[in-house]
Amino acid sequence: MQDSTIWTEKFRPQKFEDIKGQKKIVERIKAFVDQKNMPHIMLAGPAGVGKSTIALVIAKELFKETWKQNCLELNASDERGIDVVRNTIKEFAKTKSLGDVPFKIIFLDECDSLTKEAQQALRRTMENYVMTTRFILSCNYSSKIIDPIQSRCTIFRFKPLTEEDIEEYVKKIAQSENLKLEENTIKALVELSSGDVRKITNILQSCASIDKNITEELLYSLVSAAEPKEIKDILTLAINRQFIRARSLLLDTMLKHGLSGIDILKQIQKETVEFEGITDEKRIDLIDKCGEIEFRMVEGADEFLQLEALLASYAK
Numbered sequence: 001m002q003d004s005t006i007w008t009e010k011f012r013p014q015k016f017e018d019i020k021g022q023k024k025i026v027e028r029i030k031a032f033v034d035q036k037n038m039p040h041i042m043l044a045g046p047a048g049v050g051k052s053t054i055a056l057v058i059a060k061e062l063f064k065e066t067w068k069q070n071c072l073e074l075n076a077s078d079e080r081g082i083d084v085v086r087n088t089i090k091e092f093a094k095t096k097s098l099g100d101v102p103f104k105i106i107f108l109d110e111c112d113s114l115t116k117e118a119q120q121a122l123r124r125t126m127e128n129y130v131m132t133t134r135f136i137l138s139c140n141y142s143s144k145i146i147d148p149i150q151s152r153c154t155i156f157r158f159k160p161l162t163e164e165d166i167e168e169y170v171k172k173i174a175q176s177e178n179l180k181l182e183e184n185t186i187k188a189l190v191e192l193s194s195g196d197v198r199k200i201t202n203i204l205q206s207c208a209s210i211d212k213n214i215t216e217e218l219l220y221s222l223v224s225a226a227e228p229k230e231i232k233d234i235l236t237l238a239i240n241r242q243f244i245r246a247r248s249l250l251l252d253t254m255l256k257h258g259l260s261g262i263d264i265l266k267q268i269q270k271e272t273v274e275f276e277g278i279t280d281e282k283r284i285d286l287i288d289k290c291g292e293i294e295f296r297m298v299e300g301a302d303e304f305l306q307l308e309a310l311l312a313s314y315a316k
């Protein structure tokens with residue numbers, strides 16, 4: 001029978017030791033847990049770097065088998081207007097914790113999406129129930145959270161995982177799932193993910209459902225991105241003034257991977273930054289041009305016409 005568990009849950013770290021990267025953050029938070037005392041905490045940073053994971057580890061390590069009774073978790077997908085803050089959160093905050101930890105935990109995931117009114121109500125709840133509850137708030141940008149909440153929290157800023165951390169993580173999954181990955185497949189994964197481990201895990205699971213031998217080609221056929229080499233080939237043709245061939249390869253590549261104009265433009269921009277064999281002056285011009293064309297596309301200009309204009313400026 002096919003294993004139907006979602007890998008992001010299957011491989012979600014259950015202990016502090018299993019969390020990759022974020023060393024300083026884990027160290028400080030673990031110290032709070034060891035003392036069974038902690039401030040309100042805000043976890044800020046990009047997607048898929050371990051924010052929700054660490055919040056759940058805190059609850060599990062603090063409360064052990066009673067963690068479910070002592071921790072209320074609310075996701076962005078739940079209804080979270082001001083009424084939820086007023087009712088659900090208050091009801092939970094009012095009653096005493098079970099066991100030897102003198103407070104309960106309320107984990108509000110993805111707080112960026114709370115309205116300002118809800119944030120105001122949350123701030124008052126944080127004040128009123130500080131003896132019996134601690135809040136863990138997660139968000140992408142701490143600047144979206146009102147100052148009075150920020151100032152009540154110890155803020156931890158998460159960073160995208162490094163290449164080495166990602167490699168370690170990928171190798172662990174590969175071992176447990178009997179996957180075969182070449183070194184360059186791992187490199188491509190790191191490139192594609194920008195340090196978002198959730199994205200990596202999902203890509204790996206989709207690849208594995210097709211073939212346990214995960215090649216770079218399989219990888220790129222499943223994500224909507226062209227292989228870096230394909231983009232380089234297009235640019236090389238354009239620079240060598242093989243305009244018609246460059247244009248038809250561009251179109252083929254877009255169709256093959258189901259890319260929009262903006263998708264491929266972003267990849268072209270990235271490759272231009274690293275492209276060998278052009279002067280820095282030319283590079284600056286082209287990167288500037290990419291920015292201009294992105295703006296026009298967003299404003300609704302014909303994507304393919306804009307891309308042709310871009311290729312023409314490579315040939316110039």
Ligand SMILES: Nc1ncnc2c1ncn2[C@@H]1O[C@H](COP(=O)(O)OP(=O)(O)O)[C@@H](O)[C@H]1O
Nearest residue numbers: 008011012020047048049050051052053197198
């Ligand atoms: N630092 C990390 N160490 C190990 N796995 C991680 C890490 N960050 C993310 N993951 C993996 O990615 C998935 C999503 O992580 P999560 O903590 O939910 O991200 P977010 O920062 O968006 O809350 C987890 O289930 C886990 O498999």
Ligand SMILES: [Mg+2]
Nearest residue numbers: 051052109138
């Ligand atoms: Mg999260």
